[in-house]
Amino acid sequence: MPIRLTRILRTALAAGAAVLFLVALAVPRARCADSPVVINEIFVDGSSNYQDWVELYNRSDGPVSLKGYALTDDLEERSWTVKDDFILAPGGFKVFYCDGQGLYDHVGFRLDSISGEVGLFSPRGALVDSMTYDGLPRFFSLGRWPDGDGDFAIHASPTKGSANSESRTYMRDSLGAPVSFSRPSGRCTAPFDLVLSAPDGLGVRFTTDGSLPGPDSPEYGAPVRIDETTVVRASAVTPEGRMFTPATRSYLFGEHTLLPVVSVVTAPDNLWDPEVGIYAEGTSGKDGVGNSQNWRHNWRRPVHLDYLSPEGDWQADGRMRIFGGASRGRPQKSLAVYTTSRDEPYGIRHSLFPGDPRDRYAGLLLRNGGDAWLRTQFRDAFQHVLVQGRVACDTMPYRPVIVYLNGRYWGLYGLRELMIRKNLLARHGLAVQPIDMMDGGGEVGSDKGPFADMPPVPKHGDYRPAMAALDIDAYLDYVAVETYSGNPDWPDGNIKAWRPRSGALKWQWILFDLDRGFNGKRGLPADRDPFAILYDRRGGNGLMFSELAENRMFVRDFCARLAVHMLTTFAPKRALGILDRMAGDVRPEMERHIDRWRWDWKIDRLFMTPKDWEANLDQLREYVRKRPQAMLDILDKRFGVGGxxxxxxxxxxxxxxxxxxxxxxxxxxxxxxxxxxxxxxxxxxxxxxxxxxxxxxxxxxxxxxxxxxxxxxxxxxxxxxxxxxxxxxx
Structure with missing residues (x-):
């Protein structure tokens, strides 16, 4: 593997330094003093071009078998257990490759690039060594000095399977950020002078481009004039050059929206670098070879959020990745933000959605609108708002927000709950615990899915004992919403089911990605029968619906429930009122949003105008009006339940x-x-x-x-x- 000289390394060599200070952070999270085996060094590439690895070290006086030890990239569970009897001699090293293969010395997961966590469990199940890393430079490793017992430091020359070098780099101090700003984040109407201060004996380094302050960043000496939209990141620094955790503030000029604003801040290389930037095309993408653009990967990068709203402002730090399927190809991309750690499972302790009292979240989603991008913009969100609080399955709350990315206007987004484990558990009032998550029709229909042990459904009598593993109300509502929506992008895709392994809940269902429902892109018209696809897929791949529909009691329960939803949840008067309110919330923003993005996409969006947006909403309204009568006719023809x-x-x-x-x-x-x-x-x-x-x-x-x-x-x-x-x- 070529060792490349990054800007940081070149700076160090130019100064003739054997030891320097970096902006990266590594924090030991747990350490068992009696454990003979410890994590000694890790290497994370960040672009999937080179193998990541974890090196273990035997610091005891005798040989140790590694069989039964487990490595993880999630400190809350043992991800992968060593099955082979590797014998580690005293002072010996063993390297495990993190490539997802799960065989021999190739573990069953990949490390999160740039920032993440690594843990080691003993054969008895105790977490004996772990650490988190953040801002690790590419082609550097993170290793102990001295081997086995020293602190972690950054090494410019990784030493896989051998002793670590004394030449090393100290990392950013894990202490808090003692930098004070004279002004909090917010919207600004006039220029001002920003004063930065730190305790006596400490200096301040700062940046205004989103990057983390480092030894070469501007040194604060006088108030900084702020007269345009700017993000400022500042770190305290010791006389020796040791950097503290940075603080970030966002100042927005000329922003008059009534919507909340989310300022997303990250180092520019995390976005645009051809090799590691998550928003970048990447070398192969630019050359038009294959589908390996950077934005197709699920790489996570450090991120800071400033949330600005009349209801109250808050900040959060976490990791961010590009989110979605085909919608990743849009120039405005969806962003999933994870604000969770072992010490703080819910990094956001604020209410996010009006009317929802919950105030703890492990992450959030900034959604670009999916297939409805620049069309209706919120077709999926409309359907979630329509059924939220009225169905037993899980839905994704929504509120529209304006996003800035490193101080640049990035358009209208839908703020959504990120449907990850800790958020799902919190919404059901459960403690953090392992869950089973089935994602996609293949997994849902597999021998580990909700229908794995389902006995045959009787054609007469009570069908419910056959569904003992499922939350029946959630199932009925889930299928009712998907079929009423006429979503053609389901059930082969866009289907998720989950349950806690503890048995605290039965199998639950998650509604998501309904962009093609209600006659969206390549959607079904209001009079089209949505059940044919379920009958074509018998068994778990068709959610066992065709088998259940042979039971008249099930047909009664499902059709009656859907009929009541049509008179209440989906009632045209109610649905049109919700649609008009949601359109009214974003209408003042649509012209600016369309102008921001229509030049960056295909010809069908180039001539897009707010008038076209209104026409797309009218198409949605037409489905709302026509679907109830059409669905009544479909139910009678399909199930014989009467006119x-x-x-x-x-x-x-x-x-x-x-x-x-x-x-x-x-x-x-x-x-x-x-x-x-x-x-x-x-x-x-x-x-x-x-x-x-x-x-x-x-x-x-x-x-x-x-x-x-x-x-x-x-x-x-x-x-x-x-x-x-x-x-x-x-």
Whole structure:
């Protein structure tokens, strides 16, 4: 492997230094003093062109077998266990290659480039050595000096499988950032002089291009004039040149949007460097050879976020990667930001979405609009907002934001919850723990997926015991939303299911990437039957739907639930109101957003105007209006559940509780409109916590569930009373 002289290394050689100070950071996270085997050196390429590796060292006086030890790139679980009986002599080295192969001395994962973590577990399962790294220069390694017991330092010449060199580089101090800014991040209306200060005895180095301050960065000596949009990063520095963790502030001029603003800050090389930049085409991409553009990789790079909103500002640090499938090819790319670590699983401790009280997140997604980019811009988000809080499956909350990238306007994005393990657990109120995640039709239909141990579905009687491993309400809602949406990009793709390994929840389903639903790009018209694709894919690859649909009880439950959603969740009046509100939120931004990007994309976007955007919204409105009647016809033709007959339900409430129809909440206790005439609708009176259901005012002795026949009006009052504990509290 060629050892390249980076700018940092050239600076060191020019100064004749054997030891220098770098902006990279390495922090030992756990260390067992009694462990004979430790992590001694790691090498991370960052571009997938060279093998990453981890070197272990035996610091004991006797030989040690490595069989049963485990390496990981996620300190919360043992990723890969050594199966072969490698014997490590005293003072010996053993290198494991991190290439994802999972065989012999090739581990089953790849290291995160530039920044990440590495851990070593003993055969007993204890974490005996670990460290995190951030800002590691390419072609350098991170190793202990002296071997086995010393601190980690950066080495310009990696020494794979042999003793580390004394010539090394100290890393950025892991202490906090004692730099004070005279002004917080925010929107600015007039130029000002920025004052930076540090405790006595420390200097300050700063940058204004997004890069981390280093020994060669400008030295602060006088107030810095800020008269245009600027990101400032500053680090305290000791007289010996040791750098502290940097602080970052974003100052935006001329930004008058009413939307929240997210300032994304990272070193420019992390974005644009031809070999390691995640936004760059890369050498092969520029030459037009193959599909190896940098942005196709899931490389993660350090990032800082400044969130600016009238509701309150906050900051977060983490790692960022390009997100998505085909939408990665857009010049405005989606960005996934991970703000989680072993010490702080939820790096964002703020509320992100109006109406959602949750205030802890392990990451977020800045979504470019996917296939709806520059068309409707929020077709997927509209469908999530439409069903959020009304379905049992997992949805992705949304709010529109304006993004700046290293101080440059980067357009309109959808701020979304990133559907990763810790966020999923938090939204269900569960502690951090391992989960099983199935991603894609192949995994969902595999022998490890939700249907792996599912017995045959009976054609008569109760189907639910066959679905014992699944959350049935979540399944019914998930299939109902996807089929009503008419999403043609499903179920072969864009399908995810998960569950905690502890058994705390049954299999759950995640709605995502609905850009082609509601007659989006290459979508289905409102009158197209969405069930044909499920019948064409029997078994797990078709979500067992065709097998379940042979059971009449399942057909009743699914069709009745979907029918209630059509009168409530998908009701045209409600859906159009939500669509108009969402369009109103972003309408003031669309002209600027379109002008920012239409010149950078294909000819079909070059002549895009806000008028075209409005026309695309009208196409979406047309689907909203036509789909309910069309779906009723489809349900009858496909399942024989009868033509449309009006249902009329009006339930008042006495005391605290709610009314559900087929598991769907009736906010005002009403259900009006056409449903399949061959289906009864099941109403449920559900008491609030601390209350009990006492009965129906007009139907003494009837339990909390009652069936309503279409064509026969139902009107009554559900009575809820405090339970005994509630009365005692009162």
């Amino acid at each position: 449309p007959v009006d249902v009329s339900v009006r339930v008042a409430r006495q005391g605290r509780g709610r009314i559900l129809a087929e598991g769907v909440v009736l906010d005002d206790g009403r259900l009006e409109g056409p449903v399949p005439g061959g289906l009864d609708i099941v109403l449920t009176a559900e008491p609030a916590p601390g209350y009990v259901f006492k009965g129906w005012a007009g139907r003494p002795g009837v339990g909390p569930q009652i069936r309503v026949k279409p064509g026969i009006p139902f009107e009554d009052t559900a009575i809820f009373e405090p339970n005994d504990d509630k009365r005692e509290e009162s």
